[in-house]
Structure formats: C-alpha cells, structure tokens
Amino acid sequence: MACELNPATLAAYLDGELTSAEAATLEQHVRGCAWCAGEVAELMHVRRSLRVARGRYTPDPAWKKRVLQEIGAGARTTTRAGARWFDRTRLEWSPAAIAAAVVLVLLAAVWIQQRSTVRNETFREVADLHVSDVASANPVDVVSSDRHTVKPWFAGRVPFSFNVPELAGTEFTLIGGRVVYLEQEPGAQLLVAVGPHRISVLIFRASPELERALPSESGVQRRDAFQMTAWRSGDLRFFVVSDAEAGEVGKLAELLRQANP
C-alpha cells in the first residue's frame, strides 16, 4: 500500500536538503516502510541515470576560442574604464573631499562587517557539506577504510594531491571520500567515524577566494553546533568539521598535519 509520506520529502532527503534530525527521523521511517524504501531506491536510480546529462553537449572549439577572447577583451575594457575614471578624479582637500573621506570610512566599516558575513556564509557552506554528507543515503563515492585505496581514487578527480594519515590503531575509522565543491573549486572530502560521530575533512587548493572567505589558521573552535578547525599547509587548505568532541577533532587534525607537513 502506498505510504502517505510526501514523496518530495524523500527527494529532499536524497538531495541532502533535510537537517540531520529530519534525516534521522526519515531514515528510521524508511527502515520500517517497504513502500518508501522502494521509492528511495527508484529516486536514487533516476538521479544516478541523469548524471549522463552532464557534459552531454560541448561547445565547438573554434567558436569557444573566439568567444573567450571576446569575453576577455570585454572584461579588460570594463576594468580599464574604472581605472580611467579614477585617474580623472583629482582629490582636493575640499569639504566635498572630507565628506567623501567620511563616507569611505563608513563604507570600510560596512565592508569589514560584510567580510565577516562572507566568512560566516562560507563556514555554513563547509558545515552544510558535512551535514549533507552525513545525511546522505550514500555519503561517500569511494567506500574504503584503507587509505591506500582512498588516496589514489582522488587522483585525477581533484587538481592536487594530499596524504591520508594511517588511522589503524586510533579511535578513528576512515569511511571513504567524495569530491565536493566550495567557491566553484573542486575539493576532497574524507569522512571519518569516531564513536557515533562523523568528522568531515575537507581539503581544497589554497586560493585567494578561500583565504578571503575563511580564517586561515584557527584552533578548534565551536561554531554553531560544530567543532571546526582550519589550517593551511603549503598549497593545501584543510577544514575539519564535526559534531564530535573538540579533543577528538583536534587529534584528527594533528594526524592530518603530520601526514601533510
């Protein structure tokens, strides 16, 4: 018999759009409901089959080259127009200039405020990556507790390489990994279990966008409901986020630092 649960809720679950509490409730329901289990399987199937639509059409190379040049020229013109305007504007120490200076100071204050908003939003994105992964029915694309399987899997999928520390003999268990995107950059996500908790390790190539958006170096901090720590090692940016204890997050971070000096 058909279940009365809204099919959109099942879809939201697979799309990683439920909160972890909602996802847990739903998982419990699905375990006891054959109808919904069937729906989940079919929806997963539909989602998977649509992956072939990615990159189905590719631009004509000659046309692409021409358009990219046009866009490049357009972008440079737009930027230069701004620069010319600045050259023409001579600042004189008039009341108008003083007023302008006051406005600039105010704008700077707003900018600093916005910058911290950007950081908060990016932090939320990192936290969302973690939550959507934990809530997902198939949280990882490569399932393995063996670092020698997980590390090579990322080769060719992300534009950098990193070392996975040996977790055997520690309280941590490697579950697997998947490719994620932050600020349009591909990155690696490792999912690690510690007791009932999950820890996400997110690794991205260091970029000006990321440096702007996130604090470069931090000890383990509590942000919203998560413990989070971030650091940079060479060209790599590491974020570790979890609902586990701060001590455990710190310990895993230390293992990662040692493996990626």
Place this chain on the structure above:
Amino acid sequence: MDPAHFEQMALPLFDQLYNLAHWLAGNRTDAEDLVQETYAKALKGFRSFEAGTNLRAWMCRILRNTFLTSRAGLAARKTSWLEDEDPEGGEALAAHADTPERLLLEQESQQQVMDALASLAAGDREILLLCEVEELSYREMAQVLDVPVGTVMSRLSRARARLRAALGRSNHGV
C-alpha cells in the same frame, strides 16, 4: 564584485553553461547565442554579484532569464513551459512495478535517458538539469527560477515522476 575577477571566476564555467544552454535551447546555434549573451550580461552586472554566493547559480539565473526572453524561449513558453501548479494527486509517483533491487541493477542506456529527458516538457527538463546537472541546492534553484522553495520541491518531484514514467515506457514498452 570587481570585474577584474570576472574572467578568472566565470570562464571555468563556460563548458557547463554551454551544456545547460544546449539542453534548454535544443540546438547549437541558439545555445551559442544564449551563452554569448549570458556572459555579456554577467560581465556588465558583475558588480552586483555577491562574493561568497554561488556564481554558477547566479549565471544560471541570467542564462535562464535570457533564454525565456529569446525567440526559442518564447516559443517553448507558449507550448509547455508554464503549466498550472497541480496540487492534487498530480505528483503522486507511479506505483513500482519492479523490486527496488531489480530497478537498481537495471541500467538504462545513456541514449534512453537522453531521449527521455528531451521528451519532457521544458519546465520539467529545466528543473532536473538545475538539480542533477548543475547540482544547485533547493535555495539556489528557487533563486534561479524565482519561485518559493516549496514550489521547487513540488516541481522537482513531478519532473522526476514524469522522467520515471518516460523511462518506464522506453524500458518495458508500457
């Protein structure tokens, strides 16, 4: 954001946006026009793009709006784009004829999926592309489509049900 960053940030999205444009427009010539116009508009309005938000979603929105006002878009709109919302049983999913295991093992050929996707109404195809190909979140899709998140959920649900039906037909000859 400063237009100086435009090239660096927007050009990597080129192929992906072309793919979406070709899916929406249905042919190469219109897709090329659409991508070119989208980039021109995006560059012009780049100062209004907020750093830290999803540039792909922002550009998808421009691309979609450009498409809807284009000749091809107006034609698509007239026929099948804006259907009335169907709050009744319209979104109920088809009963499963097979066991989940069997369905999971079954692999449609790529061509069948492509044909099924192409056979859908433009609005259904669009939301499936935004979700599965562009991998936008519900919130981002709501921004691109200019509708509430609840509408995104119901449209997506219906589009998936129709795709399933289309695939079912092509598989079992029902």
